[in-house]
Amino acid sequence: MKEAIVSKGLKVEIVDSPIPKPNADQVLIKVVVSGSNPKDWKLAELRNVTGNAGDDIAGVVQEVGENVIEFKPGDRVGAFHQVLQPHGSYAEYAIAWQHATFHIPPKTTFEEAAAIPLAAMTAVVGLYGHLGLPQPWTPATESMALVIHGASSAVGAYAVQFARKSNIHPLICIAGKSRPYVETLIDRTKGDVVIDYRDGDDAVVEGLKKASAGLKLLYAFDATSEHNSYATVSKVLDEGAKITGVLPPDNYEFPPRISNSVVLVGNIHTTEKDFGFIYFRYITRALQEGWFKAQPQEVVPGGLGGIKKALEDLKAGKAHAVKYVFRIADTEGVA
Structure with a gap:
């Protein structure tokens, strides 16, 4: 699979990586749209962290672990990938814990779903x-x-x-x-x-x-x-x-x-799992009822190839009331 690795200087390298395997409590998601957050550039620039920095996932379930009971292959889902862990959303496939995954209602687009996970949970x-x-x-x-x-x-x-x-x-x-x-x-x-x-x-x-x-x-x-x-x-x-x-x-x-x-x-992946579990499921209902809406999105051209520009724009403070998202299928070399 194609995967984008972000490093110091906001360098982005698209590499070929093996498709990851979920553990018993995880979900493997074929990423349709990835979202971005200000922390994505800050990890590389301020903490010198190199890796797949994407944490907002929207896509289709590919495989589930043996303990996963709410999701099955083919489900449309959004998810909050665990920060600073491998297999983030800047890739064709990503891993999420089941408690941080939520169903996307039919009327919600992948672009909208990709704008929600980390920011909504922070709120x-x-x-x-x-x-x-x-x-x-x-x-x-x-x-x-x-x-x-x-x-x-x-x-x-x-x-x-x-x-x-x-x-x-x-x-x-x-x-x-x-x-x-x-x-x-x-x-x-x-x-x-x-x-x-x-x-x-x-x-x-x-x-x-x-x-x-x-x-x-x-x-x-x-x-x-x-x-x-x-x-x-x-x-x-x-x-x-x-x-x-x-x-x-x-x-x-x-x-x-x-x-x-x-x-x-990030504590919703460790000490506050129940909090994450409850509110991600509530977000599904809120989207379905229509009182909760995703922040407006701007689709960055080039899929994973557009990450560098998006992170540079985030760093420069150019994003106003908008989420930068990436359609993975727009990436060069992705079928």
């Missing part, structure tokens, strides 16, 4: 695992403000959708160029707002105060965790507030009144 781990917000099936019964910084990112957009399902309002969303996209996700009738970070930190702080007037501001999800976003949001959080993000804060010490955490989504 739900942040909202429900770290912030302890009401689950969608036991929604909030009173107003509770939630700040979502980076609401147009994949993680942020999925957090908005799940928070709405949990009846959490007002949602105070912070975005920039892609603000119009965020407007399609919120409910203005329930007090939800979008604040433009391009107006400056002082304007963001004032916007947060105005949007949360009369309410305690106790929850914040920083879906970008860059450019001093933690510090800006923390200025207006009340005593006992919780803030969680996707990256550790850079040279910032939180005030004693705030508890902070970082979402380690």
Whole structure:
């Protein structure tokens, strides 16, 4: 099979590799579309990791392990490949654990499914695992403000959708160029707002105060965790507030009144398997019901041959409210 190996300098080499075999609790998936994430370039550039960096899988089940009971060959599935392990989604075939695999409803495309796994799971781990917000099936019964910084990112957009399902309002969303996209996700009738970070930190702080007037501001999800976003949001959080993000804060010490955490989504493959199991199955239902939608996708030409450009664009911050995905069949040399 063809497989793309990413290394330092964002070099991408397409090699011939043997088709992997699933263990007893795994699924072998013939990849139709692979998704990408910012971590794909960061592993190579910041941690000098060489390997198949893809973790978002959408395709068709080829083979299952002896303990797998929910999936069979021929099923259309999405899956979250285990980070830093072999046999990722930048290949014709990939491996996923059964607890991190989900059925794709008929009306959901492979491109849409490839935009979901890692980012959606990061969103739900942040909202429900770290912030302890009401689950969608036991929604909030009173107003509770939630700040979502980076609401147009994949993680942020999925957090908005799940928070709405949990009846959490007002949602105070912070975005920039892609603000119009965020407007399609919120409910203005329930007090939800979008604040433009391009107006400056002082304007963001004032916007947060105005949007949360009369309410305690106790929850914040920083879906970008860059450019001093933690510090800006923390200025207006009340005593006992919780803030969680996707990256550790850079040279910032939180005030004693705030508890902070970082979402380690890879834990759903180790210490939080049950969490992953439940929410991936819930995502199937959410897609089927139509209240949950994938972030818009941009199909990068060339299949695996387009990975280098996509990762360079991700590094340069060119992706706005879009997921870069790769159709494997577009790869040179793939039948």
